[in-house]
Amino acid sequence: MSTETEVQGGGAPKLKLGALTALVVGSMIGGGIFSLPQNMAAGAGAGAIIIGWAITFLGMLTLAFAFQMLANRKPEVEGGVYGYARAGFGDYMGFNSAWGYWISAWIGNVSYFVVMFSALGFWFHAFGDGNTPTAIICASVLLWGLHFLVLRGVHGAAFINTITTIAKLVPLALFIVLVVFAFKIDTFNLDFWGNPKLGSIVDQVKSTMLVTVWVFIGIEGASMFSGRAEKMSDVGKATVVGFLLTIALLVAVSVLALGVMTQPELAALKNPSTAYVLEKAIGPWGANIMNAGLVISVGGALLAWTLLAAEAPYLAGKDGVMPRIFGTTNANGSPAASLWLTNGLIQLFLVITLFSSAGYLALLSLATSMILIPYLLCAVYSFMVAQRGEGYQAGEGKGRDLSIAGIASVYGVWLIYAAGVKYLFLSMVLYAPGLLFYLWAKKEHGEKPFKGAEAVLAAIIVVLGAIAAYELITGQLSL
Ligand SMILES: NC(=[NH2+])NCCC[C@H](N)C(=O)O
Numbered sequence: 001m002s003t004e005t006e007v008q009g010g011g012a013p014k015l016k017l018g019a020l021t022a023l024v025v026g027s028m029i030g031g032g033i034f035s036l037p038q039n040m041a042a043g044a045g046a047g048a049i050i051i052g053w054a055i056t057f058l059g060m061l062t063l064a065f066a067f068q069m070l071a072n073r074k075p076e077v078e079g080g081v082y083g084y085a086r087a088g089f090g091d092y093m094g095f096n097s098a099w100g101y102w103i104s105a106w107i108g109n110v111s112y113f114v115v116m117f118s119a120l121g122f123w124f125h126a127f128g129d130g131n132t133p134t135a136i137i138c139a140s141v142l143l144w145g146l147h148f149l150v151l152r153g154v155h156g157a158a159f160i161n162t163i164t165t166i167a168k169l170v171p172l173a174l175f176i177v178l179v180v181f182a183f184k185i186d187t188f189n190l191d192f193w194g195n196p197k198l199g200s201i202v203d204q205v206k207s208t209m210l211v212t213v214w215v216f217i218g219i220e221g222a223s224m225f226s227g228r229a230e231k232m233s234d235v236g237k238a239t240v241v242g243f244l245l246t247i248a249l250l251v252a253v254s255v256l257a258l259g260v261m262t263q264p265e266l267a268a269l270k271n272p273s274t275a276y277v278l279e280k281a282i283g284p285w286g287a288n289i290m291n292a293g294l295v296i297s298v299g300g301a302l303l304a305w306t307l308l309a310a311e312a313p314y315l316a317g318k319d320g321v322m323p324r325i326f327g328t329t330n331a332n333g334s335p336a337a338s339l340w341l342t343n344g345l346i347q348l349f350l351v352i353t354l355f356s357s358a359g360y361l362a363l364l365s366l367a368t369s370m371i372l373i374p375y376l377l378c379a380v381y382s383f384m385v386a387q388r389g390e391g392y393q394a395g396e397g398k399g400r401d402l403s404i405a406g407i408a409s410v411y412g413v414w415l416i417y418a419a420g421v422k423y424l425f426l427s428m429v430l431y432a433p434g435l436l437f438y439l440w441a442k443k444e445h446g447e448k449p450f451k452g453a454e455a456v457l458a459a460i461i462v463v464l465g466a467i468a469a470y471e472l473i474t475g476q477l478s479l
Pocket residue numbers: 027028029030031032033104105106107108109110112214215216217218301305
């Protein structure tokens with residue numbers, strides 16, 4: 001691996017608006033949407049679900065706008081959630097953002113493999129719940145197939161992602177149309193504000209927040225590839241358009257399902273619950289269609305997330321906050337070292353799921369909450385940029401941007417609260433070991449690792465991580 005190829009993608013072709021939008025939609029729509037009817041109904045009635053979507057709409061829209069604003073006002077900052085955190089809060093925070101994002105991305109992929117083979121288990125019983133030996137062997141073959149595909153070039157992989165993204169919209173559109181016909185307003189209105197077992201409206205709404213976070217992860221997809229984009233303005237457009245398309249699908253799927261089955265019925269469904277909702281609407285074919293849809297959708301999202309996962313250490317490596325080796329690309333412009341590390345870890349975890357599915361599920365929710373810190377840092381950074389007026393013409397109003405960035409930041413804090421502060425504490429177990437990589441990188445460049453308060457922050461993360469690890473081991477805390 002030579003360092004000459006460190007230049008961004010060498011002469012690789014640049015990504016256009018269509019490919020960027022497909023990256024956003026393709027990474028947001030993966031497995032989550034197929035389980036949405038059950039996941040949302042598990043703790044909330046129709047009324048609370050609608051309120052939950054309204055909050056999510058406002059919050060995620062402002063976050064999408066914040067990414068758009070950053071792409072337009074700060075075109076020189078590459079690297080999405082990592083790049084913005086570093087620009088706003090220095091090398092060490094930038095590193096942590098890349099690290100948290102990366103872990104969240106690849107652990108998410110481990111869950112994708114399990115979910116995909118569990119859906120295939122609908123037809124092929126040898127795959128069971130997605131973690132039988134046969135399933136793990138086949139998942140591993142698929143993993144390395146994707147690996148070599150991406151090694152041949154990010155641009156080509158992005159092209160295939162565009163195709164799978166279009167393909168995955170078909171079963172979802174079909175679901176929406178067919179369920180509209182089966183929709184019964186009486187079913188929908190029944191216990192609109194939830195039955196007493198679900199608790200207060202606030203509790204019900206809060207229960208939906210975790211689910212809505214997971215389904216929107218990927219909203220940063222275009223920003224992560226800003227360095228490979230043809231035009232910066234396309235990055236912003238792709239983010240907003242991708243968001244609007246995705247939320248329309250998500251809301252339709254979750255709300256329409258409530259007119260086919262009652263909340264307790266939905267809550268009791270197996271996942272992917274869309275399969276059983278459609279089965280109720282049109283018969284056995286329904287389950288076949290949605291299971292197939294899930295396989296296509298997650299297959300495509302696996303590709304998108306292989307790209308996204310490898311991008312984070314690569315970008316950080318290029319800037320010298322991750323070890324140099326991760327910043328190198330092969331002759332096709334693919335971040336080869338980063339890909340090998342990422343997929344190697346996924347392979348390891350796939351084997352672990354063979355022995356312990358429970359432990360891995362716990363790790364998954366932990367990893368989901370890890371991405372909230374990178375999101376919050378981006379929102380706050382967009383607020384700082386607007387406040388300082390960076391990239392604005394003289395006399396140009398900042399009011400709109402300030403309020404958007406303000407709401408996005410408040411939403412970011414709310415998500416961490418709604419996801420549970422416990423998870424934030426537990427995620428320190430995974431944040432803490434990153435320090436070794438950071439110190440390694442800084443040593444390579446002969447730089448002092450910390451400026452100002454960064455050393456204190458690093459110490460806090462390590463101490464919290466150690467306490468959390470200790471409490472986990474002694475059983476005082478559980479995932
Ligand atoms: N591999 C991942 N890290 N995926 C995270 C994105 C999840 C995506 N929004 C979904 O609903 O499926």
